[in-house]
Amino acid sequence: VADGKTQFYSCLVPTTWNIPTMGPATEGFHHEFGPHVIRAYDPCLSCATHMIVIDDEDRSILKNEMVRI
Numbered sequence: 001v002a003d004g005k006t007q008f009y010s011c012l013v014p015t016t017w018n019i020p021t022m023g024p025a026t027e028g029f030h031h032e033f034g035p036h037v038i039r040a041y042d043p044c045l046s047c048a049t050h051m052i053v054i055d056d057e058d059r060s061i062l063k064n065e066m067v068r069i
Helices: 014-026 032-043 043-047
Strands: 050-054 061-065
Touching: 014 032, 014 043, 032 043
Parallel strands: none
Antiparallel strands: 050 061
């Protein structure tokens, strides 16, 4: 603190720890369950995240704004 103002801070927020585990948690599930699994790990991400599912031929088969679900 200098002159009554914070000069530096470091936050350890839950999202930092949750994101790396979400991908493996959704593997093997039908893509429709993805938004629910992600919300279970971190409900804040649903307002900031969209999901796009790509099939084996690189075609988009689902574009979903997670906030709608």
